[in-house]
Amino acid sequence: MSNRRTIAAGNWKMNKTASEAVEFVNALKEKVADTASEVVVGVPFVCLPGVVAAAKGSNIKVAAQNVHWEESGAFTGEVSAPMLADLGVDYVIIGHSERREYFGETNETVNKKAHAIFKHGMTPIICCGETLTQREQGVTADHVRYQIKVALLGLSAEQVKQVVIAYEPIWAIGTGKTATNEQANEVCAIIRNTIKELYGEDVSNATRIQYGGSVNAKNAAELFAMSDIDGGLVGGASLKIDDFTIIAKA
Template identity: 65%
Template sequence: MARRKIVAGNWKMNQTPSQAVKLVEMLKPLVASDEVDVVFCVPAIDIISVVEACKGSNIKVGAENMYFEESGAYTGEISPAMLTDAGVEYVVLGHSERREYFAETDLTVNKKMHKAFEHGITPIMCCGETLEQREQGVTMDFIRQQVKVGFLGITAEQAQKAVIAYEPIWAIGTGKTATTEQAEEVCAGIRQCIREMYDDATAEAIRIQYGGSVNGGNAAELFAQADIDGGLVGGASLKEEFGKIVNYR
């Protein structure tokens, strides 16, 4: 069975609640699709407004981060129960910016993965190498570690529902895009890693996105690859161009 494509927009730290509603209204007709799962991953303060604005459409709403405790003295954090109560169905975990600026580690990502599944939230777990790591020839070693630790203790049944986003750090917001061959090679390597950790069925079910300067011009070629099941889209998700990415055929 062919895996259903999933295209998620990662808004990052952009859009006030009122701006977010206007953006959703503009994008709603452009991202309508029966063939692709569409997710808007939005800043926490925008979630309730965006969930409301997306009602009646094909758009699902995701958060950009989440803490791994149920509640408590964790000033500034957001719990999984808060997200589900607000209508969130997806959460981005371990984005390279979270790892770089906010001390996210493979182990904290793993704790968040467990908590997301406990609450029925689909994690979009990010992995990716720096330019230095690529030049040193350790890309797959590094990414396999991120995947193996991130999925530690996650069952095959859970893993089959997860999404992995491969984002080469050197291609995020730089205008540089991994070549189609580079993107497919790593996504195939991630699928092989899941196969080794679990089994063929899990490897065939899990969806692997490519992220890193995905745009309306390169989406079709990237998404045509055997192991690329969609994209995690940054800057272009805030523009009309996102509609072209969703409807890439």
């Protein structure tokens, strides 16, 4: 058994107003007060100040869902790492397949963002994963290894120990399809081996790798019990307080 601490992170996507978010976190913190795993809520930018305040003193950590890699400048509508750090954000989700598909996120921009996040004392949750076509063509391992290698470029061994990687097969996000426990674990093991090649066994053993893609209250415990899966990046189920509580305790 590894001594990696399980991390259950909710990715709320574009859901909940600022007041709804505060209400949710106030209710959630009592339910997960005795949870051994790390609990993270990834909330929209406008919800961050209220949620950070609501989560204070609890065991809930707060994540932003994106960041720009520059410190400041003429980037209308963007939010920088210093802005997030100043609010008290702990984690930043980067490279989510929706960001890649709809907003032009690339492996290179993910890498720039990872450096910016670390520079300002936060931790990146780096997403990777393959499409259905890529899986059917047998290139999942190649594709995911490439994503990881570029995303981690130039990061130190100490930084990579802290990174959280979220493996999300794109064909399983929001579709109700889940990778089998074995399929999910197999790719998480490929990711861990890639980190081992780049940084050595110590680092790869320390890095936490989540599974994302239709994680729910029913399948979380089995998924999290797999050898190379250290928790989940949870979409829809993280918006339901009872379901997310069950997942956090899995």
